[in-house]
Amino acid sequence: MITIGQLARYVGVSTKTIRVYHDKGLLPEPDRDASGYRRYDAADAIDLIKIRTLAEAGVPLARIRDLRSAPEEDFRQALREIDDELTERVRGLQATQARLRRLAAGDLTPLPAEVLAHLEDLAGWGFTSRWVELQRDLWILVFATHPDRAGALFRDQAESLTDxxxxxxxxxxxxxxGLDADDSRIDDLARRITDATRERYADAELPQLDAASEIPDLIQGTVNAASPAWRRIDMLIRAQLDV
Structure with a gap:
C-alpha cells in the first residue's frame, strides 16, 4: 500500500490531478488508514495509468468516466476510435509543421504545382510582376480557406486564360x-469584360467558393484597394451583371 504522493510519483502525475480524478468520479477514493492517510494499491496505479493515457490523448474527463464503466468490447472500440482521431491529429500537426518550416525558410507559397506553373505562365504572357504577386497572394488565401473548392475555381480561371x-x-x-478612375477606357474595358463573362457563362452560374463565404468579397476588396481604376471597373461590372 502506498500514499497518494508515492502514487503520483510512480505514475507521473501530480497529487492535485489525482484529487481531481477522485472528485470527477474517475478514480475511486480509498479509505484512510489509522493515521488519516489514503492508501493505494497496484490496481489503483494501473487504473491511474489508464486514465492518464486517455487524458493525454485528449479524451475529455467526462468521456473517460463513461469508458471506465463501459463493457470491455465497447471500451476497446472506443480506444480504436480514439486511435483514429489521434492519427488525424498527427497528420494535421505534421502538415502544420511543414508549413511552419516553409515559413521559416521564407517560402510563403504553399500552393499546388499547377498554380505555381500558372504563375510562371502569367509572367511569360506579359503580365506585370505586380499582377503575378497579387494573384499568388490571392490563391494562397483561397487554397488556405477553401481547399475543397479552390482547385475547381483555379482551373476555371486558368482555362479562361488559354483563350x-x-x-x-x-x-x-x-x-x-494606373489609369485615372474617370478615364473613358475604364468604361470600355468593363463593358468588354461583362460581355465576355456573359458569353462564357451563358448556360451556367458564375463559379464561386461558397455563397456564404466572405472570402470573395475580401479578395475583391484587396484588388479594389490597390487601384482606383480597378475599383471602378469592379463597380461597373457588378452593375452590368447585376451581382
Whole structure:
C-alpha cells in the first residue's frame, strides 16, 4: 500500500490531478488508514495509468468516466476510435509543421504545382510582376480557406486564360492599374469584360467558393484597394451583371 504522493510519483502525475480524478468520479477514493492517510494499491496505479493515457490523448474527463464503466468490447472500440482521431491529429500537426518550416525558410507559397506553373505562365504572357504577386497572394488565401473548392475555381480561371481573347482582357485589366478612375477606357474595358463573362457563362452560374463565404468579397476588396481604376471597373461590372 502506498500514499497518494508515492502514487503520483510512480505514475507521473501530480497529487492535485489525482484529487481531481477522485472528485470527477474517475478514480475511486480509498479509505484512510489509522493515521488519516489514503492508501493505494497496484490496481489503483494501473487504473491511474489508464486514465492518464486517455487524458493525454485528449479524451475529455467526462468521456473517460463513461469508458471506465463501459463493457470491455465497447471500451476497446472506443480506444480504436480514439486511435483514429489521434492519427488525424498527427497528420494535421505534421502538415502544420511543414508549413511552419516553409515559413521559416521564407517560402510563403504553399500552393499546388499547377498554380505555381500558372504563375510562371502569367509572367511569360506579359503580365506585370505586380499582377503575378497579387494573384499568388490571392490563391494562397483561397487554397488556405477553401481547399475543397479552390482547385475547381483555379482551373476555371486558368482555362479562361488559354483563350487569347480572354487573356487579352486580363492583360488590359492589369494595365489599367494606373489609369485615372474617370478615364473613358475604364468604361470600355468593363463593358468588354461583362460581355465576355456573359458569353462564357451563358448556360451556367458564375463559379464561386461558397455563397456564404466572405472570402470573395475580401479578395475583391484587396484588388479594389490597390487601384482606383480597378475599383471602378469592379463597380461597373457588378452593375452590368447585376451581382
Amino acid at each position: 487569347p481573347a480572354l487573356r487579352g482582357l486580363f492583360l488590359d485589366y492589369d494595365q489599367a492599374y
